[in-house]
Amino acid sequence: MRFYNSVGPNPRVVTMFMAEKGIEIPEVMIDLRGGENRRAPYNVDVNPAGQTPALELDDGSVLTEITAICEYLDERFPAPALIGTTPEERARTRMWTRRIDIKICEPLTNGFRFSEGLPLFEPRMRCLPEAAAGLKAVAQDGVRWLDPLIASREFVTGDALTLADILLFAFLDFGVSVGQPLDPENANITRWYDRMKTRPSANPN
Template identity: 70%
Template sequence: MKFYNSIGPNPRVVKMFMQEKGINIPFVEVDLMQGENRKEPFLSKNPAGQLPALELDDGSVIAEITAICEYLDEKFPGESLIGNTAEERAETRMWTRRVDLNICEPMTSGFRYAEGLALFENRMRCLPEAAAGLKAIAQDKLGWLNGLMEGKEFLAGKRLTLADILLFGFLDFGAVVGQPINPEHKNIVAWFERMKARPSAAASA
């Protein structure tokens, strides 16, 4: 296998997931800043031009962080970060979906349309007028999640899952691009500090 890596929160999520699972895969670095992901030979690997991507031993390629992490969770031994039962897997996927759609997506688009506009305006359709609203949506949903985290160690209760790793990767990114966690969201702040203290957080940075 080969893991196509770059800067940014998306590859970081998979790297942290691999750290938690004890998985070691050779990395191929792709220069996102120079747009290598939008050119050949990378486009032949992932026509979407996005990172990360996982090339399997037979040459096929899996993209999208949730798909990559679920594949690695099934292929490698150790404690599952998706779930050991149908109920646990459903719960993990529910929270992963909520985090991705309600927080990660608007946060990332808000960055691309504002602070990251110079980098992305020639690579994709950007809507600068939507940046502030998208950032506000992400913060609103964090407030909603904060209330649901009362008394919980992780999003799925006592289980660390992909949903936690996904949320941490993007909130850590948001903190350096003008979208920090509202300190009033004390449950999210406490959860974030617990995640940041995990060895996998530093090892994947």
């Protein structure tokens, strides 16, 4: 296998996921800022959507989309399970991963792309600068919605770390670095975030 990595929260989700599972896969760093992901050979031979990350499998086929990559790795390397060991656990992880993606990650990322990230992304995709502030507010609404729901939990889905935690952390930590800080009034999320930051997978260097 070969992992196509780059900067940004999406590849970080997969690198954290692999670190938590103890998986090491040879990687190729793609220059996202320089637009390597948007031109050949990457957007021809690896991912026609021009996005990172991507995982080339042993048979030469390529997986993209972070949840698909992580689910494949969880099945290929079952222990420790980061999606679940039963149908109920896996469904619960997928439910929370989807909720977090829609309510927090997507608006947070587009809020950045359409404002601070506009010089980088405007030549590459349709950007809506007038929507940036609203999208950032939507992401904060999502965090406020989630905060009381994890008050009695160590992790998003309960007592065990899952993909939902890794996804949420990678994007919230990215938000902190691009002008979308955590509101300290969200005490449960802040507590969870501070604990996640101490994990070796969050600090690989």
